[in-house]
Amino acid sequence: MNAKLLAIIKREYLQQVRTKAFWIATFLIPGLGLGMIFIQVALSRTLVAKGRIGVVDLSGRLYEPLLAEYKARPTDEEEGTKTEPGKDKKTPDAPVLEKASQAQKPKLVTKLDLFQVNATPETLPAVRTKLNEDVQKERIKAYIVLTPKTLETGAAEWRAQSVKAEVVMREQIANYLSRAATKERLRDKGVDPKVYEAARVRVDLEAHEAQEIESGESGKNVGFNIAVSATFFFLIYISIFMYGAYIMRGVLEEKNNRIVEVIVSSVRPTTLMLGKILGIGLVGLTQYAVWAGLAIAVTLPGAAAVMGMSEGIPHIPTGTIGAFVLFFVLGYFLYASLYAALTAPFNTEQEAQQFVMIPGMMLILTSTTWFFAFNQPNGTLATALSFFPFTAPLMMFMRISVQTPPLWQIGLSVTILLATIWAVAWFAGRVYRVGILMYGKKPTLPEIFRWAFQAD
Amino acid sequence: MTAAISLKGVVKSFGKFAAVDHLDLEIPHGTTFGLLGPNGAGKTTTIRMIMNITKPDSGEIRVLGEKMSEALQHRIGYLPEERGLYRKMKVLEQLLFFAAIKDVDKDTAMKRLSPWIDSMDLRPWLQKKTEELSKGMQQKVQFLGTLVHDPDVLILDEPFSGLDPMNVILVKDFLTEFKRQGKTVIFSTHVLEQAERMCESIALLYRGRKILDGTVKDIKHAYLDRVPLPPPVEPEPELEKIFIKAVQESGLEAPTAEELK
Numbered sequence: 001m002n003a004k005l006l007a008i009i010k011r012e013y014l015q016q017v018r019t020k021a022f023w024i025a026t027f028l029i030p031g032l033g034l035g036m037i038f039i040q041v042a043l044s045r046t047l048v049a050k051g052r053i054g055v056v057d058l059s060g061r062l063y064e065p066l067l068a069e070y071k072a073r074p075t076d077e078e079e080g081t082k083t084e085p086g087k088d089k090k091t092p093d094a095p096v097l098e099k100a101s102q103a104q105k106p107k108l109v110t111k112l113d114l115f116q117v118n119a120t121p122e123t124l125p126a127v128r129t130k131l132n133e134d135v136q137k138e139r140i141k142a143y144i145v146l147t148p149k150t151l152e153t154g155a156a157e158w159r160a161q162s163v164k165a166e167v168v169m170r171e172q173i174a175n176y177l178s179r180a181a182t183k184e185r186l187r188d189k190g191v192d193p194k195v196y197e198a199a200r201v202r203v204d205l206e207a208h209e210a211q212e213i214e215s216g217e218s219g220k221n222v223g224f225n226i227a228v229s230a231t232f233f234f235l236i237y238i239s240i241f242m243y244g245a246y247i248m249r250g251v252l253e254e255k256n257n258r259i260v261e262v263i264v265s266s267v268r269p270t271t272l273m274l275g276k277i278l279g280i281g282l283v284g285l286t287q288y289a290v291w292a293g294l295a296i297a298v299t300l301p302g303a304a305a306v307m308g309m310s311e312g313i314p315h316i317p318t319g320t321i322g323a324f325v326l327f328f329v330l331g332y333f334l335y336a337s338l339y340a341a342l343t344a345p346f347n348t349e350q351e352a353q354q355f356v357m358i359p360g361m362m363l364i365l366t367s368t369t370w371f372f373a374f375n376q377p378n379g380t381l382a383t384a385l386s387f388f389p390f391t392a393p394l395m396m397f398m399r400i401s402v403q404t405p406p407l408w409q410i411g412l413s414v415t416i417l418l419a420t421i422w423a424v425a426w427f428a429g430r431v432y433r434v435g436i437l438m439y440g441k442k443p444t445l446p447e448i449f450r451w452a453f454q455a456d
Numbered sequence: 457m458t459a460a461i462s463l464k465g466v467v468k469s470f471g472k473f474a475a476v477d478h479l480d481l482e483i484p485h486g487t488t489f490g491l492l493g494p495n496g497a498g499k500t501t502t503i504r505m506i507m508n509i510t511k512p513d514s515g516e517i518r519v520l521g522e523k524m525s526e527a528l529q530h531r532i533g534y535l536p537e538e539r540g541l542y543r544k545m546k547v548l549e550q551l552l553f554f555a556a557i558k559d560v561d562k563d564t565a566m567k568r569l570s571p572w573i574d575s576m577d578l579r580p581w582l583q584k585k586t587e588e589l590s591k592g593m594q595q596k597v598q599f600l601g602t603l604v605h606d607p608d609v610l611i612l613d614e615p616f617s618g619l620d621p622m623n624v625i626l627v628k629d630f631l632t633e634f635k636r637q638g639k640t641v642i643f644s645t646h647v648l649e650q651a652e653r654m655c656e657s658i659a660l661l662y663r664g665r666k667i668l669d670g671t672v673k674d675i676k677h678a679y680l681d682r683v684p685l686p687p688p689v690e691p692e693p694e695l696e697k698i699f700i701k702a703v704q705e706s707g708l709e710a711p712t713a714e715e716l717k
Contacts, residue, residue, distance in 0.1 A: 007556030015544065258538030262601065265507045265534040266557040268526070437509065439538075 004267050005275050012279025016246065017286060025242075026287050030294055033231075049169035051141030052113040054131055056124070059148045063116050065180035066173075070114060073176075110172065117143065135161055142166065144173065151181055229374065229401040232324045236394055237367050239284055240331055241360070244339040246280045248352055251343040251436070260436045269433040277336045284332065323400040330417045331393025334424060335359055341428030344435030345443045345451075355445070362390040370398060377402040386413050389420035427452050458521035460485045460609055460640040461506060466515030468501055475501040476512070477664035483642060483657070488635050490651035491644040493661035499644040500537055502661070503613050507534050520608065530558050533607035537614040537644075539598045541586045547597055548582040551604060558605035565604050572600055576626075590711075592623050599630060610634055612643040616650055621699050628654070 016022055057063040119127040124145075131143045142160035150156045156177065158170055183193035254260040263272055338359050346352040366385060373382035377399040386395040386409070396413040399405050434451040435443075443451075463481040467474065476498040483489045491499050504510045506517060508524040519528050541550055555565035573579050576596045581589060586597065602610065615627050631654065634641050645651055651658055652672065659669035668675065 003559055004557045007553060010556075011542075011545075011553050015542070019544075253542075254540075257540030257543065258536065259540035259542060261504075261509065261536040261538060262534065262540070262554070262598075263557060264509050265532075265536070266529055266554075437504070 002271075005271050005278075008263075008267065008272060008275025009279040009282065012250065012276050013282050013286075016280065016283040022283065022287075026290050029238075030291055049166075049172050050111040051166075051169070052115065052139070053173065054117045054134070054140050054143030055114055056117045056119050056127060056131070056143060056145045058119065058121060058124070059146050059151055061184055062146045062150060062177065062180055063114075065184060066176055067114055069176040069180045070112060073110060112169070112173070132159070135159060141169070144177075146177075150177075151184060154178070154181065226374070228320060229398060230370070232320065232401065233370055233394060233398050234367070235288075236324070236328050236331055236397060237363060239287075239328065240335045240363060240393075243280050243284050243332060244335050244356070244360075246283070247276060247336050247339045248343045248349065248356060250276055250280065251340055251432075252347070252349060252352065255344070255436055255439075256347065264433075264436070269436060270429040273337070273340050273429060273432045277333065277340065281329070281332055281336065284328075288328075317401075319404065320401045323397050326414070327393040327397040330414065330421065334389065334393065334417065334421050335363075337421065337425045337428040341424070341431040341435075344432040345438060345448050346435075347439060347442075351442050359390060363394070366391040366394045370394070373398050374402055378405060383409070387416055389416050392417050459483055459518075460487075460520060461642065462518045463502070463506075464516045466502070466505060466512045466517060468498075468505060468510065468512050474664050476505070479515070479661075479664070479666055481659055481666065481669070483640065485640055486635075486638050487656045488631065488641045488654055489643075490655035490658040491642060491661065492646070492648060492651055492658050493644075494646055496663075497661040498664040499661055500613055501664075503534075503536075503611055503642075503644060506611065507532065530605055531608045533602035533605070533610040535598060535602045535610075535612045535615060537617065539595075541594055541597060541601075543587040544585055546583055546585055547578065547589070550586060550597065551600055554601040555604045560605045568606055569600055569604060572603065576600070592620070592626075595619070595623055596626070599627075607639070609640045609642065612641070614645055615643050616645060616647060621696055622703075625696075625700070 055063050055066065117127060117131065131140070134140045135142060138161075142158060145157040145159070147156070156174075158173075160166055160170075183196055186193055186196055254263070260272075267275075339356055342355040342358075343352040346355075369381060369385065372379070373385070373395060376382060382395060382399055383405075385391040386399055386405070388395075392413050396405075396410065400410065430452040431448055434454075435448070459482045461481065461483040463479050466476055466479045468476040479498070479502060481502075491502065493499055501510070505512050506519065506524070508526075508529060517524055520531060522528055542553075545553070551569060552562055552565060555562070560568075573582070578593070578596055578600070581593060586594060589597070602612075610631075612631075615631075616624055619627065631641050631643070655672055657669070657671045658675070660667050670678075
């Protein structure tokens with residue numbers, strides 16, 4: 001590598017890494033991420049279902065069983081709380097696992113005060129008026145109306161101040177009621193409700209890959225893998241935007257400082273551009289290295305326990321990390337050169353923004369499709385987007401992290417990306433060369449294209 | 457002996473506008489050469505083409521007898537009209553960066569710059585960020601940046617524009633020192649008085665064309681009959697000299713960069 005390029009890379013790198021802003025961002029981003037996890041864990045542990053609930057039982061058969069179900073709630077809660085598949089397996093030889101899953105499960109503080117409200121179909125309107133007032137004046141949280149129909153079809157009524165609030169509590173009560181009603185219906189058919197408890201079985205679909213050799217990619221880690229894929233996906237997304245902005249600011253600084261002319265009298269403009277892109281790219285990698293270090297620290301047992309994951313954090317597959325680095329680098333180069341080219345002709349960030357928005361939109365588009373792609377990594381949409389160069393860095397990474405696509409597809413995607421990077425870099429170099437010396441009037445897009453194709 | 461710089465039939469257009477129109481120039485070694493003309497005459501474009509920053513549409517440019525190349529760029533010191541420095545970089549770092557992009561290593565650069573740094577009183581400022589420097593100080597740093605690779609030819613685009621008298625003197629001393637070392641100095645200006653006093657040869661550009669060139673002496677001789685002579689004047693001190701004297705006699709210290717901010 002030539003010494004001038006090295007000098008430019010070094011300057012660019014040190015310039016960024018020495019700023020306070022860089023270190024603040026480096027620690028703030030994971031800090032915010034961890035903070036959000038903490039808040040979520042803390043919140044989910046303190047979900048509260050608390051309050052007085054009036055029960056109008058017109059069927060005359062459900063109040064007592066409901067109360068009984070509520071009192072027997074430790075087991076009820078297991079069912080009432082929706083957990084991700086695979087997280088509450090009850091394999092007798094895995095007490096640790098079970099403990100871990102218990103720890104991860106939100107603990108519901110359930111303090112319901114169920115009381116019966118006597119009513120008949122005739123007095124119901126009057127009772128309703130009274131109960132409605134109680135709810136509005138917050139003397140009670142809510143009331144439910146059970147009718148004989150509840151036993152036949154499961155239809156019942158929940159009345160509270162808002163239909164949106166207290167969803168957790170409503171779900172829980174619905175659960176108790178379901179069990180109570182089921183048992184009553186069994187009794188009608190002459191079956192002892194105890195049979196229900198004994199016969200009830202919970203089926204767990206444990207996900208595995210369809211391969212002769214166990215890859216270790218069992219569904220056990222599905223939640224974790226979604227998190228890893230999504231995190232890396234958004235890391236690529238955010239970094240491209242963030243470092244794109246660094247490049248934009250760098251180009252404008254040199255241009256507005258007028259230092260650029262001094263530099264291009266010693267170095268070729270393309271070398272300056274390349275140096276800038278490489279230097280800032282290294283800044284990005286430094287940031288990732290810091291984050292990787294932090295992540296390793298977090299996976300230490302102590303830290304994991306603090307986060308309520310006594311199971312420890314599963315290993316991130318090497319393939320995912322490899323794909324992440326590869327597609328981050330490819331995506332960064334593509335967008336960085338595009339940003340450099342689209343910024344060079346302008347004098348202010350505002351002017352440049354309009355054009356930089358174009359690649360920005362393509363990234364945003366990809367980010368909105370990630371969940372579809374995650375669900376169907378080999379679907380038409382995901383496959384198409386993983387070949388389109390401006391979405392490929394994100395989409396191909398996503399596909400690889402979920403399910404390794406055929407090798408030829410990865411190869412094709414990388415080839416298309418490399419070809420596009422080459423073309424964009426060529427275009428960027430030509431536009432940059434002319435653009436950095438242009439002051440004053442804002443050029444139009446056709447003019448910019450003309451620069452790219454005009455003779456030296 | 458070949459010319460330091462020669463241009464033959466150089467054309468450069470921006471769209472329909474011919475910035476430089478079939479320009480021929482011969483600039484001999486060791487002279488101080490003025491590229492004159494009003495704004496928009498094509499001076500900056502000409503200099504940028506000599507520096508290989510932009511390329512001519514047609515014509516030939518030779519520097520030190522060769523076609524311009526990256527290696528040749530290193531034998532020229534260039535100070536563009538729009539001068540700038542990285543605001544957040546320290547002075548010394550900045551100078552060493554300029555050295556590095558000219559393929560000059562740190563030790564050589566320091567050896568070369570040290571006497572200048574001392575004579576310009578820059579040493580206390582080396583570890584300061586550029587943005588903390590006064591404009592005059594920044595000017596000095598920029599000049600050092602063009603010297604760090606010990607060029608044979610110095611090209612300065614409007615070196616006097618926007619300078620106060622003290623800095624004009626600084627630049628003049630600088631150019632005089634260069635000339636003394638036998639180097640070729642080329643500068644553009646639209647202030648003819650500067651050119652008259654400093655240049656041996658000039659070229660006058662107008663609308664991209666050369667309308668006049670030669671040594672100042674020859675040109676004056678050629679126009680002797682056609683241009684009215686100024687009335688004879690009594691010798692009197694120049695205002696510039698008076699300025700310096702008055703400043704010195706005031707007995708006040710020069711303002712520091714902080715005070716100037």
